[in-house]
Amino acid sequence: MTAVARSHVGLELLPLAVDLDGTLHRGDLSWWSLRAAVWRNPWKVARALQRPRAAAKQDLAAQVIRHFDAYDLKWNTDFESWLDQQGAMDRPMVLASGSDHEFVRRVAAEFDYFGAVIASDGVTNLTGEAKAERLTAMFPQGFVYAGNSRQDWPVWQAARGAVLVNCSPGLEARARQAFAIEAVFS
Numbered sequence: 001m002t003a004v005a006r007s008h009v010g011l012e013l014l015p016l017a018v019d020l021d022g023t024l025h026r027g028d029l030s031w032w033s034l035r036a037a038v039w040r041n042p043w044k045v046a047r048a049l050q051r052p053r054a055a056a057k058q059d060l061a062a063q064v065i066r067h068f069d070a071y072d073l074k075w076n077t078d079f080e081s082w083l084d085q086q087g088a089m090d091r092p093m094v095l096a097s098g099s100d101h102e103f104v105r106r107v108a109a110e111f112d113y114f115g116a117v118i119a120s121d122g123v124t125n126l127t128g129e130a131k132a133e134r135l136t137a138m139f140p141q142g143f144v145y146a147g148n149s150r151q152d153w154p155v156w157q158a159a160r161g162a163v164l165v166n167c168s169p170g171l172e173a174r175a176r177q178a179f180a181i182e183a184v185f186s
Contacts, residue, residue, distance in 0.1 A: 011161035011182040015143045016086060017135050018114075019155075020097035020104060022148040023165045024083070026074040029099040058100050058122035065102050073107070079146070079165050079185045087113025094118060096135060098127035098151075127151055132158035144182055 021028040086093065094116040095108045104119035118134050120126045126134060132155045135143055145155045146163035150171060156162045162179040164172050166186065175181070 011144050011180060012086075012089075012091065014141075014160055015092040015094065015139050016083075016163070017094050017096045017139075017143050017145045017155070017159070018083065019145070019147040019152060019165075020095060020099055020107060023146055024076060024079065024095070025107070026076055026166070029097075029103045052125075054120045054122055054125040058102075058120070062102070065106075071110075076165060076185065082183065082185070083111070083113060087111075094135075094138070096126070096131055096145075096155075098125060098131065128154045131155050135159070 018024055021030070083093070091113075092115055093113050095104055095111075095114045095118075097104045097117075097119045099119055101117065101119040101121050104117050108114040108117045116138075118126060118131070118138070124130055128151055135145065135155065136158050142160035144161040144163060145152065145159040146165055147155060148164070148166045156175065156179050160180065161182045162175055163182050164175055164184045167175065167184075172184065172186070
């Protein structure tokens with residue numbers, strides 16, 4: 001079910017930052033890459049997992065990227081349709097993900113409306129506070145963030161508005177009390 005709440009006038013004029021895993025895509029690319037890599041070479045995976053998180057994500061992605069096809073992802077179709085509408089209105093949009101940048105670039109290439117991509121890069125694990133800082137620097141006049149999990153809370157706090165996608169009922173209730181909500185997709 002989709003609910004678009006326009007109670008906070010002007011949010012739709014701000015740039016929109018969109019999370020990938022659990023939001024645009026119903027799954028998680030980091031977990032997919034881990035499973036795919038274990039299937040191919042568990043010893044390489046064991047070595048990768050000893051590295052810092054961003055480096056491990058990059059290493060795992062490098063092991064399996066040739067097997068990745070964005071067409072195989074499970075898209076959140078209601079949310080994707082809404083993004084198509086936002087793109088048709090020339091709203092600036094960025095795909096902002098904690099997944100490795102190679103996956104995120106390939107996903108963004110499938111959509112006409114993402115003008116930029118920010119993602120984990122082997123050095124920075126772009127989740128939580130790191131994602132909030134990057135988006136705040138990118139959009140000093142403010143942005144709206146579309147996310148789905150408790151890990152997105154610091155980003156919603158930094159944003160001027162929130163789009164809630166596939167949130168648990170408890171998280172949705174808490175977010176509705178804390179943030180200006182532009183839209184909700186469940």
